[in-house]
Amino acid sequence: MGTTFHGPSPWPHITRAIRTRGARYAAIGYLGQDAPELLPLRAGDLLVVNASKAAIRAHATSPAALSYYLNKGVRVLSSPTLHAKVIATSTRAVIGSANASENSTLADDAVVITDDPDIVASVRTFIDGLDEITEVDQVFLDDAILEWEIGRAVPLPGVTGRVRTDTDFLPTPARRMFVKHAVDYEPTDTEQQVLDNQRGRHSTAGGPVVKYQLESLRLDTRGTLRRGDVIVFVDTGDEWIHPPAVVISDPMRIPRSGGAVLFFLRTRTDLPPVPLTDAEKALTDLGHPGSRLRTDHYVRSPSLRTAILALWDL
Known part of the structure; x- marks a missing residue:
C-alpha cells in the first residue's frame, strides 16, 4: 500500500482502510451522531475522544455515538485536551484532520494513510501516552446525556461550524x-x-x-x-x-x-x-x-x- 494522501473528502478512504483484523486504536477529537457509520469499531477496539462537558454541551461529541460504541464492546476513554485525529490498526496508520462527524464530511479535510511500521508504532505510542483520561461508562454516559440536553450547538475551535440548532435531535441527514x-x-x-x-x-x-x-x-x-x-x-x-x-x-x-x-x-x-x-x-x-x-x-x-x-x- 505504501503511503497515500486523501483529501478533501477522506472519510470513505479512512473507513475502508481500518476494516482490518485485529484491534484498532483511535484518538478522534469529536464524534458526531453519525460517527459509527464513518468509524466502524468493534469489541476489543479502543477509542479516545474529547467527551468533556464543554464538548458535549457544544454538541461536538454525541452521547448517542458514545453509547453505540459502548454497546458494541469498544473501550471508550475521554480526554478533555484531545484534538488529534489518528487511528492505528495492526498494519496501518491514519493521521489527519478529520473528526468522525457529518461536519467533517462537509469540510475540506485531509489525511495520510500509511503502512510504515514505524509510523504505526508511533501512533500507538501517542495514544497510549495520552493523559487526563476518564473511562466512559454508564454513569459517565448518563451525565453526558444531561449535559447534551441543556447545551446547544455552538462552533468550537477546530470543529467545522455547520451546525443545526433546531433540528439537533434528528440524525443528519435523516437517511431512514x-x-x-x-x-x-x-x-x-x-x-x-x-x-x-x-x-x-x-x-x-x-x-x-x-x-x-x-x-x-x-x-x-x-x-x-x-x-x-x-x-x-x-x-x-x-x-x-x-x-x-x-x-x-x-x-x-x-x-x-x-x-x-x-x-x-x-x-x-x-x-x-x-x-x-x-x-x-x-x-x-x-x-x-x-x-x-x-x-x-x-x-x-x-x-x-x-x-x-x-x-x-x-
Whole structure:
C-alpha cells in the first residue's frame, strides 16, 4: 500500500482502510451522531475522544455515538485536551484532520494513510501516552446525556461550524424514515417501569423548559427498526400527522410477550401535529402527490423525507 494522501473528502478512504483484523486504536477529537457509520469499531477496539462537558454541551461529541460504541464492546476513554485525529490498526496508520462527524464530511479535510511500521508504532505510542483520561461508562454516559440536553450547538475551535440548532435531535441527514399508524395501547407493568426509569434518567431539574420528551414504541416483532431511524406517526382516525420521533434505543425484549420488543423514542415538545389533509396538500404542491401518508411504509425517496420534515420547518 505504501503511503497515500486523501483529501478533501477522506472519510470513505479512512473507513475502508481500518476494516482490518485485529484491534484498532483511535484518538478522534469529536464524534458526531453519525460517527459509527464513518468509524466502524468493534469489541476489543479502543477509542479516545474529547467527551468533556464543554464538548458535549457544544454538541461536538454525541452521547448517542458514545453509547453505540459502548454497546458494541469498544473501550471508550475521554480526554478533555484531545484534538488529534489518528487511528492505528495492526498494519496501518491514519493521521489527519478529520473528526468522525457529518461536519467533517462537509469540510475540506485531509489525511495520510500509511503502512510504515514505524509510523504505526508511533501512533500507538501517542495514544497510549495520552493523559487526563476518564473511562466512559454508564454513569459517565448518563451525565453526558444531561449535559447534551441543556447545551446547544455552538462552533468550537477546530470543529467545522455547520451546525443545526433546531433540528439537533434528528440524525443528519435523516437517511431512514418510516410512516406508521399511531396505535394506542396500555403498557404492561414491566414496560411502564422501564419507561419511568428511563424518563427519570433523562429529565433535568430546573433550567429551561423541557424541549424533548421520551416516548415508547411497542412492536410485536423486532422488525427492521434501529437507532437513529425517524418515525412519523399518522392518526387516520382523527386525521393528524404527528411530528417526527427518533429511535434512541436498541430493541428491548418484553418478558412474557411472545417476542414483542420495546423501543424508546425522542420527540420535540414544541412541534404540533399537522392536519393530515393539509400535509397531503403541502406534499403534493412540493411534487409528491403519492406521499402514501395513510399507509405504513419505509420512505425511500430522500426528497420526500426532506419534504415531510419541512412540514415542521425541520
